[in-house]
Amino acid sequence: MARTQLILDRYRVIGKAGAGGYGTVQHAYDTHLKRDVAIKCIELSEADMARAHLLAMEERLQREAEERAAREAEERAARAELDAAPAREPLPWEDDFEIPDSPDFPEEPAFLRRRAGAGAGAGAGAGEAGAHDAGAASADAGPGARVAGASAPSTPFDRFGSFDDSDDLDADDLFDHIPGLAEAQTVAKLNDANIVTVYDCAVEGATAYIIMEYVEGKTLARIMREMGDDISLDVIAAVFNSVAHALEFAHDADVLHLDVKPENVIVNTKGVVKVTDFGLATLMDASGQGTAGGGTIGYMPLEQMRQEALDVRTDEWALASLTYEMLSGANPFSAPGFAEAEEAIEEAELVLPSLCWDALDAAADDIMFTALDPDPDERYESVAAFADELTPLLGNARAGKRALAAIVREEEPDAPPEPEEPREPLPPLVDRLGPTGAAVIARVLAVASVVMVSAVALVNMRFGGAGLFGVASDLPVAFWAVLAALAALTAWRPAFGALAAYLCFAAMLLLNFAFVPGLLLLAAAVTWWWFVGRFGSGPAVCALLQPLCGSVGLGALSAVAAGAVLDVREAAATAAFSAVAAIAFASLGSCDLMSWDIFANALVPASAQIAGANVANAFADVVVMPLTWCVAVSWIAAATLFSLFCMRGTRAFDIAGACVAAAALVVGAVAGAALAAGMGAGAGSAGAAASAGLAAGLPSPLALVGTLVPGAVGIVLAVASLCDRVRLEEGEW
Incomplete structure (x- = not known):
């Protein structure tokens, strides 16, 4: 990829950062704000654009229909008000004027007969000149042609307009219906130190771009692979507390994550844990519930796999699954398909976490199994309640943060040398x-x-x-x-x-x-x-x-x-x-x-x-x-x-x-x-x-x-x- 490549005429591409959700993530440099960013690039198919176009058109038609109904209701109300008004009394000089009854008028006044004859001659052949003109018009038009004044049958496309540039749909109309951008708008309002920030969204051509905070570090999945059995309770405490805090913050904003897993947890060079990729995020309704598809087997509770109503306890189960994997070294709920995953959740014989750690109190077992209960009603009411119970039994989160920083900063011995980048302007003081x-x-x-x-x-x-x-x-x-x-x-x-x-x-x-x-x-x-x-x-x-x-x-x-x-x-x-x-x-x-x-x-x-x-x-x-x-x-x-x-x-x-x-x-x-x-x-x-x-x-x-x-x-x-x-x-x- 050329170093001079720009995204949206603003972001200079540095290199590929990886994959996130259903898009490629690029590491880029913001030439306006002078800082690195991560850009998720979502390639849109013709079907995606057509669907967004159709949804935007339906939304516009529905909005116009609602506006038209409102105007008609106002007009009906105005007419009803006029009809209800009292009749005007005649003025004094109007009393002497008498309108004759209709029987006094001739049934067919002469001027009406003259006008009817002229009309018949023009339209029905009663007059010679009229018949000649009409026949000439039909003959000139040829078979199947429409004569001026005649009405033709209408079609839905005639009524709503064709789906081309003439429908006046712009980027703002299509924006909310493009895959991935609705979720990005949902998470953009979450501003927390433990959540990867979404700065902006844009669409150019057939690609949607989500501009996010660039986190230089390692995913939790990679850290767990590298550390293996050397992971400590301090590190687990640092990760658990940070992810729990991020979920609590999102839940307070009525947002569910719905895809908590080690690949979506990133640790930067300072040991700060950040949750990323709210690709399945959804807003909760007034009852505190939401619905969404997708997820990752092993970190999805039963209600999410079964497409049932979801709430904060769905993210609680995912956090408990991630924490259990750190404590025991394996995820017992991983399976090749939904059927096997449901069986693993309902019938798995879980190892007691306290047996894996001499320093872990046995009370942690009941806490973990409560959060991992297949029935949402048997879990804790919130992630905060779960964290309040488990946090005192884990290690020192501050020591874990320092340990994570040391792990992330450690250089790979066989890592290839970084390509030399163009010299940047001197950074601000x-x-x-x-x-x-x-x-x-x-x-x-x-x-x-x-x-x-x-x-x-x-x-x-x-x-x-x-x-x-x-x-x-x-x-x-x-x-x-x-x-x-x-x-x-x-x-x-x-x-x-x-x-x-x-x-x-x-x-x-x-x-x-x-x-x-x-x-x-x-x-x-x-x-x-x-x-x-x-x-x-x-x-x-x-x-x-x-x-x-x-x-x-x-x-x-x-x-x-x-x-x-x-x-x-x-x-x-x-x-x-x-x-x-x-x-x-x-x-x-x-x-x-x-x-x-x-x-x-x-x-x-x-x-x-x-x-x-x-x-x-x-x-x-x-x-x-x-x-x-x-x-x-x-x-x-x-x-x-x-x-x-x-x-x-x-x-x-x-x-x-x-x-x-x-x-x-x-x-x-x-x-x-x-x-x-x-x-x-x-x-x-x-x-x-x-x-x-x-x-x-x-x-x-x-x-x-x-x-x-x-x-x-x-x-x-x-x-x-x-x-x-x-x-x-x-x-x-």
């Missing part, structure tokens, strides 16, 4: 940096922020000592020990370090009698951490950028970072929390959300009573200023819009989202300054206030820098592809 480098930089920023916030809090905690710098003066050993412990905690888990730092700062405010800002920060920190912050390092790092960058006037970077790397809900929540935290920091004296000025406000007055009064007064000034709320709203809007644009998954949308976020920040600063200037115009007229706002309502140069720099940083992040959602999901920061 974020790709060269890699997930590990990104994680290190994120943790360095988080540690710096936590240490700074905690240090400011501790130097302002004075418990009756004489030292000006609080704990740092009175208990220097404890001061440095606490900072070191918080730094270590943040490096290990940024989410816990962020919570600890904000709680420490809130405690400092409360100890200085600044109760309102202290309680506000405490409540906001706990709420944000419980619903968002504890689920990953990303939200924590973004939230910690606010005090770190806000100390030098760039607090809006927190919102920009949240929009770049978090999903929409997390980005909006983190930006809102950053705004609340900025209010607390601004209460130290700066009264500015974008900058709390660490150089001027790191120390509060030595007396707690004086400090509390000063912080409370500054807090009151902050919350009544229009600029505060305009900036807060602009942060939330910037993060939300940036994240929404990034969900599209292309660099162009990422850059557009960054520009929109930058514009939102600038609008917030300008609007706040204009409102402040308008309010400062005094009690004059509304027009005078508006004029004053327009005349003096521009933000200060420092405020403009505080909005323009974060906006520019967001654009740089988008250009560097840091906002790529696929890359973020593959990272571990």
Whole structure:
């Protein structure tokens, strides 16, 4: 295959990756997004295209019939309404006009007789001229010809149109009826780390293409062949947990897989297990059931072989069969045909899995046999229930993931050398940096922020000592020990370090009698951490950028970072929390959300009573200023819009989202300054206030820098592809 071959004028073919379902899978390079993809190529026969054409035509005719019936119903309703309306009473001048009864009219008025005679002559031979003309027309036409005005019998093709280009069917009409694409559309909505992602579908000529995530690794079937008896309970636990999670995620989206087997489980070079080839996937109906044909003998329960209604317990049985094969080393349900397979399921004498493993508890036997029961009603209600029972009895899934990564990375001694590929353009900086480098930089920023916030809090905690710098003066050993412990905690888990730092700062405010800002920060920190912050390092790092960058006037970077790397809900929540935290920091004296000025406000007055009064007064000034709320709203809007644009998954949308976020920040600063200037115009007229706002309502140069720099940083992040959602999901920061 030539290296210059392109699929859909976009994907450069690298090589054949294998076969999946009923299509060939090609390994290709996406020249737009600059990453590898797997493309399933499904060759469509003339019968496939004709069937898709016919189904699309039937669907269109049915839609048109429904629309026509709806119009006719509306017309009938309108006529019924008119018939039900009361008759109009005659007008006064109409009373003197009498319409004679029909008997007073002659039975055959002269003008009707004249008109009838003319018509008869033209059509029935009553007049000579008419007869001559009609005969001439018939003679000229010849035998079998249709005379103008005569009706010919219609055919179905005359009514619906021939099945050619004139029926106006386009690719969109045919798309849903082409084999394989309906299943691809079903799985495309599943976005999970343990499921191979479907990016797009397309049809060109007589080939359908399904563009998927490219997974560089080995199938579970190959790993089982290579490891043989050396497979460990840790590896089994890693595979079982990942496949169970993928099925649970699909079932939550009302999707059944229906073809779970070792060939459809892939392990990448990081040891991540991914389920692929939802070629038989089907959507469950409202009752939780679905129907589909096909499958693989050995991993199909009886109800699937018998074409009965299926539900989540069908995938549960397949997962149990796969797990039993890993535990026992063989699949007892494999057979050459359906009859033998049914007999194997109903009458097989299964080996107890616990007899194959010294470390496996005997309780695993009953769990496995429950999930493998021929009767679906005797199995667990869901894959989650099955996993909850079996997982504690297997090995260490994390150790198994590391073992799988080592197995996949191991090079084949007799593998042929890879063909030399054309030199690719230099990858983006974020790709060269890699997930590990990104994680290190994120943790360095988080540690710096936590240490700074905690240090400011501790130097302002004075418990009756004489030292000006609080704990740092009175208990220097404890001061440095606490900072070191918080730094270590943040490096290990940024989410816990962020919570600890904000709680420490809130405690400092409360100890200085600044109760309102202290309680506000405490409540906001706990709420944000419980619903968002504890689920990953990303939200924590973004939230910690606010005090770190806000100390030098760039607090809006927190919102920009949240929009770049978090999903929409997390980005909006983190930006809102950053705004609340900025209010607390601004209460130290700066009264500015974008900058709390660490150089001027790191120390509060030595007396707690004086400090509390000063912080409370500054807090009151902050919350009544229009600029505060305009900036807060602009942060939330910037993060939300940036994240929404990034969900599209292309660099162009990422850059557009960054520009929109930058514009939102600038609008917030300008609007706040204009409102402040308008309010400062005094009690004059509304027009005078508006004029004053327009005349003096521009933000200060420092405020403009505080909005323009974060906006520019967001654009740089988008250009560097840091906002790529696929890359973020593959990272571990």
